[in-house]
Amino acid sequence: MSVTIKDVAREAGVSVATVSRVLNGNCNVSEDSAERVRDAITKLNYSPNFLGRNLRKCETNVILCVMPKSEHSLYSKIVTGMQRYASKVGYDIITAVSDGVPSAEARVMNMLYNRTVDGVVLLGTLFDAQSLNRLAMNYDVALCCDGVTGADVLTVAVDDEIAAIDAVNTLIAKGHRDIGFIGTTSEAISSTARENGYRHALQAAGIPYREELVYRDSYEYPCGLDAMNYFCGLEKRPTAIFAVSDLLAIAAIHRGVELGVKIGEEISVMGFDNISMCEMMLPTVSTVEQPCEKMGEQVISKLIENIHSTVKDNKYYTVDHKIILRQSTGD
């Protein structure tokens, strides 16, 4: 039913090898043959079957990007950057959402094992270091946005600790000394390193660390609401809050406003990521911007190098963050 390379060859009066050469831009074809082939392709409306090509070449030129969610996150911007680079070098990016469920993440990895894709980029992965190291022995894998401690796997991310220090220093510079922290119980670097940054920034400024100013739960929106409930219930409320993600910051602001707190005056809030919602909210949300598109381009570029190389680059690359001040810190 489907038209194949044989049909094109017959129509053009050449061999399948010549058709293949034209298809792949091999120049050892006379202009005359090439034109007949192109005409036949048009006439028959032929599209090469990539299943044949991929099987033969043992490659698909497709990279899978796995993320825990697509909404309210920086991931979609990262994919944009990934696609931009990939399309330049003839690769396609496909995405799969794991909903933060480990078994779902493990399941989509089948596309790697069964050779449907050439490599995988994991955004905010739930795999542990050991699993990742084992994976990386046999397949081309990279992490983006979020490293995993102990995983010797190609990674592109901001320096989370330094970025967090920068964020908290910004609050300190505005005169805040009672600074709350909304973190998570996750062991992801993006969570632990940012908490370390919070602590170290306080330390460097001579502000004592107080456990009651630290609220930890999950990355989910409702946890930000709970965090603000908690902080507002304290005898001595913080005058500023640093959250490890914009979504948590936005939730905290939401609840703060509901409780009548003047955000940016009584309590300043700073998030992390610079998702587009930060500008849509009122008050608009101050945050630490990650260079998403650049990270996406870079991780794909390195991963494709790995795919084509026998010696694997498993370094941890850091990219620059940027503090963005908006209404939620009184700017």
Added chain:
Amino acid sequence: MSVTIKDVAREAGVSVATVSRVLNGNCNVSEDSAERVRDAITKLNYSPNFLGRNLRKCETNVILCVMPKSEHSLYSKIVTGMQRYASKVGYDIITAVSDGVPSAEARVMNMLYNRTVDGVVLLGTLFDAQSLNRLAMNYDVALCCDGVTGADVLTVAVDDEIAAIDAVNTLIAKGHRDIGFIGTTSEAISSTARENGYRHALQAAGIPYREELVYRDSYEYPCGLDAMNYFCGLEKRPTAIFAVSDLLAIAAIHRGVELGVKIGEEISVMGFDNISMCEMMLPTVSTVEQPCEKMGEQVISKLIENIHSTVKDNKYYTVDHKIILRQSTGD
């Protein structure tokens, strides 16, 4: 380098046919052989190469979902529904984002032509009816959320006109008679039918249609800001606004608050879609909910039927909407 079915056969002391039978759950294999095969698979850590399987079977069990964007939309919820159904019947869903660029959307369709995927679901497509009809002649294609007038292609969506009538009637029932409309210049059914619904609801209530209460531009966030600027600049402001999308409604509310308008009192605003941001905003946003996950499940179920059938179902299926009232309409 990679372990193949041959290696497993050799290790288990059977033929490749037997291995294949075990792999595919064919029961015509003695328990003894089956166990030896399973042991060999485990021992060699074998995963079948799907490129071989797919080529042989002329199918991939993968469906591509194309959407203009992933953020601030109902699309991610639809994909969740699609995945839920697909995984039950052994299919995978992969997604691609077109950023609303026609050439990008056309480009990803290559995966259909080159047989990398078995079918495509288009969310908010930019293809015109003619292109879609031509596509549907040779491939398995479905639309979801957003039909295209004149396209005889399998579609699952809410009845946009009735849903819009319902939304506007809700505003009318609250006593509003000066009702603004934020639409788009798009010819998508989701835009035109909702505008028709707006008009018909007014008509049925005996409220004269006034062109100055209709603002049309694109689906982008800034257009919602502009719309509210426009309405607030009118000599006689509307007391309620119906927008064809939540994102436009949210933008309108944002600008309204900035301009000192009491949303839900002086001006009520109602969106469409019920994206999760509606509950995160302050005020929270009233809207028309689409049953996203159900739509996703249904469109995949119908599309897979089409893939396995020679006679193609190209009907337009409608699903029920639901009005959700929140603070932006004073609820």
Added chain:
DNA sequence: GTGAAAGCGCTAACAC
């Protein structure tokens, strides 16, 4: 219940 073998559509090595 099992194996041999053809063949899915393509690329590339080789021969001319």
Added chain:
DNA sequence: GTGTTAGCGCTTTCAC
């Protein structure tokens, strides 16, 4: 510059 052909890994028909 071109054609012939082997073979990528798999499924499935057919024969036993």
